[in-house]
Amino acid sequence: MISMLIMIGFLVGILSGFFGFGGGFIITPFIFALGFPMNVAVGTSIAQILGTAAIATMRHKSLRHVDVKLGLLMVIGAFAGVEIGAQIIERLKAISPETVDVAVSLVYIILLGLISAFMSMEALSSRRGESSGRGLYERVQRIRVPPVISLPESGVASISLWLIISLGFATGLTAGFVGAGGGFLQIPLLIYLIGCRTTVAVGTNLFSMLIASAYACFSHALKGNVDVFSAAYMLIGSSVGAQIGALATRYVREEDLRLYFGVCVGLISISVAFELLSKLTRVILFGYISLGMIIFTTLSLSSLIMIRALRQGERRTK
Amino acid sequence: MALRRIVSAISLFLAVIIYYLILHYKSYIEYLREMNALLYALLSTVIMLTLGLLIGFAWNCLSKSKGDGG
Numbered sequence: 597m598i599s600m601l602i603m604i605g606f607l608v609g610i611l612s613g614f615f616g617f618g619g620g621f622i623i624t625p626f627i628f629a630l631g632f633p634m635n636v637a638v639g640t641s642i643a644q645i646l647g648t649a650a651i652a653t654m655r656h657k658s659l660r661h662v663d664v665k666l667g668l669l670m671v672i673g674a675f676a677g678v679e680i681g682a683q684i685i686e687r688l689k690a691i692s693p694e695t696v697d698v699a700v701s702l703v704y705i706i707l708l709g710l711i712s713a714f715m716s717m718e719a720l721s722s723r724r725g726e727s728s729g730r731g732l733y734e735r736v737q738r739i740r741v742p743p744v745i746s747l748p749e750s751g752v753a754s755i756s757l758w759l760i761i762s763l764g765f766a767t768g769l770t771a772g773f774v775g776a777g778g779g780f781l782q783i784p785l786l787i788y789l790i791g792c793r794t795t796v797a798v799g800t801n802l803f804s805m806l807i808a809s810a811y812a813c814f815s816h817a818l819k820g821n822v823d824v825f826s827a828a829y830m831l832i833g834s835s836v837g838a839q840i841g842a843l844a845t846r847y848v849r850e851e852d853l854r855l856y857f858g859v860c861v862g863l864i865s866i867s868v869a870f871e872l873l874s875k876l877t878r879v880i881l882f883g884y885i886s887l888g889m890i891i892f893t894t895l896s897l898s899s900l901i902m903i904r905a906l907r908q909g910e911r912r913t914k
Numbered sequence: 915m916a917l918r919r920i921v922s923a924i925s926l927f928l929a930v931i932i933y934y935l936i937l938h939y940k941s942y943i944e945y946l947r948e949m950n951a952l953l954y955a956l957l958s959t960v961i962m963l964t965l966g967l968l969i970g971f972a973w974n975c976l977s978k979s980k981g982d983g984g
Contacts, residue, residue, distance in 0.1 A: 643962050650966025654974050810959055817955035820947060824958040828936060828965065835969040839977075 598829050600630070605644065605830030609837020610898035613652045614844050615798065615857050618645030618805055620771075621708065621780050622894060623830065624700075625868050629887045632823070634697045635689050638774065639821025642812045647831040648838055649806040653799070655842040661799025663749035663792070667807075669757065670782070670800075673764025674771065674808040681772020682815045694875070700774050701872040705865050707770070711784055712862030718788070719855035733791030750792040750800070763789065764804065771805075771812050779805055780861050787854070794850040837898070844905035856897060863893040918975040925972035929965055936961060 604626055608619035620641040628637040656662050688696045741756040767782040779801050786797035816822050845853065867889035874882035936943065946954040 643958060646959070646962040647966035647969075650963060651970035651973065654967075654970035655977075658974055658977070810963055813962060814955045814959045817958040818951050820951060822955075822958050824936070824943065824961055825940065827958075827962060828933065831962070831965055831969075832933075835966075835973070839973050 597630070601627075601826055601829040602833040604894070605648075605833025605835075606837040607833070607894040607898045608830075609648060609834030610841040610844075610901055611837075611860065611894065612648050612802075612834060613655065613838035613841025614848075614901050615779070615783065615841070615853070615860065618649055618779050618802075618809065619834070620645050621704065621774065621861070622864055622890060624774065625704070625864065625871055625886070626890050627826065628697075629871055629883060629890070632826075633693055634700055635685055635693070635819075635821045636823055638685060638700065639813075639816030639819070640823045640827050642771065642809055642816055643822045643824060643827035644830045644834065645805065646809040646813045647827065648834040649802050649809055651835050652838040652842055653802040653806050655839060656799030656802055659795075659799070659842065659846070661795045661845070662803045663747060663796055663800045664803065666747050666750055666760065666786075666790070666792075667800045667803035669745075669760045670764030670767070670804040671807045673761035673766075674768030674804065675811055677765040677768025677770070678772035678808055678812045679815060681769045681774075682812065682819065684773055685821075686819060697875055698872065701868050701875075704774055704868040705872070707774075708780065708861045708865030708868070711780060712858045712865060714788075714858075715784055715854050716858030716862065719851050719858055722851040723855070732788050736789050736791075747790075750786075750790065750796050752791050755790065760790070764808075767804075768808055768812075771808055772815070780857075783857065794853050795845055798845060798853075840902060840905070841898075844901045847905050847907075848901075856900070860893060860897050863889060867893070918978055922972040922975035925968050925975065929968040929972070932961065932965055932968070 604623065608622050611622070612619045623644060624637045624641040627640060628634055632640065653662065685696060685700075688699050736759065739756055739759065740754070741758050743757045744754050745757050746752065746754050763782070763785045767785070770781050782801045782804070783797050786792040786801060787794055792800065813822060817824075867886045870882045870886035870889065874880065874886060943954070943957065946957065
């Protein structure tokens with residue numbers, strides 16, 4: 597079990613450092629499939645994200661991918677969202693553990709599926725040079741509910757402060773409820789609604805996630821949902837993986853990064869659907885398919901990222 | 915450059931110490947989880963944050979000492 601936790605931490609760490617999410621939406625279903633109750637899977641995942649986010653944020657800061665102002669503003673909304681999300685988990689836990697499993701799984705499936713579809717289509721359009729969903733942020737930025745601020749590090753001339761806080765709230769709610777750092781939601785929101793460059797969205801998300809996940813970890817630990825030992829084991833692996841992933845962002849085009857993100861999120865959505873089917877129908881095969889898909893997704897994507905980074909790195913040194 | 919490597923090594927060493935301590939006091943931490951939720955919550959958060967910052971700091975120092983991407 598310990599070596600498995602370290603290995604999943606390593607693979608998810610690569611994805612975390614590369615995509616800028618905490619990996620909770622992969623870790624939560626994975627350790628849930630290993631036998632952890634869903635509420636403990638949620639809390640432990642958040643604890644691991646806290647550690648990984650600290651590591652990856654420092655790395656991305658040194659690569660100048662972090663807009664501190666934007667990150668801090670999103671955290672203001674995230675705090676409220678996290679607490680509400682954690683409270684919802686507690687209310688559902690009071691009904692029955694099965695209710696938590698079903699509710700969280702359904703939210704995962706729908707949210708991840710929608711994000712995957714949107715990002716993959718947008719990235720493919722960008723690759724073909726067609727106009728993409730990235731124009732959405734121009735319309736959003738025209739909503740001028742005061743106070744209006746500028747975000748020069750992200751390349752945003754002016755945007756309503758309330759929009760940023762609302763986005764922070766949405767990602768905090770996701771973090772508190774599904775045990776993910778919210779990165780799989782926040783990164784697309786930063787790219788498509790705020791208009792951040794992809795690499796700045798990745799780094800800034802990690803920074804705001806660091807603060808939000810510290811609060812979420814405390815909140816969940818208070819409710820007995822955190823297994824700090826499992827989180828610490830996973831951190832051993834993710835500490836190495838996050839470095840590899842963060843460096844790899846320098847060698848991949850932004851459109852490709854968004855495409856890989858969309859594919860990753862979509863595959864995890866399908867695996868969560870199989871896990872939920874397994875719980876509802878008590879057909880063990882679905883559970884194995886779910887676990888297999890998570891392993892396949894993390895292994896294949898992290899390998900792809902490492903190989904591309906190594907190849908590009910070699911080309912540049914030649 | 916040598917100083918950065920030394921600082922990186924110290925940072926990693928401190929992280930290893932923390933891992934040793936949490937495993938050494940595992941039974942006490944599990945007791946806290948059952949009996950004192952507030953202290954357990956504070957301890958868990960501090961442990962994960964400290965480990966992350968120490969390891970992240972060590973990696974950064976090591977990368978800069980190699981003249982990489984800083």
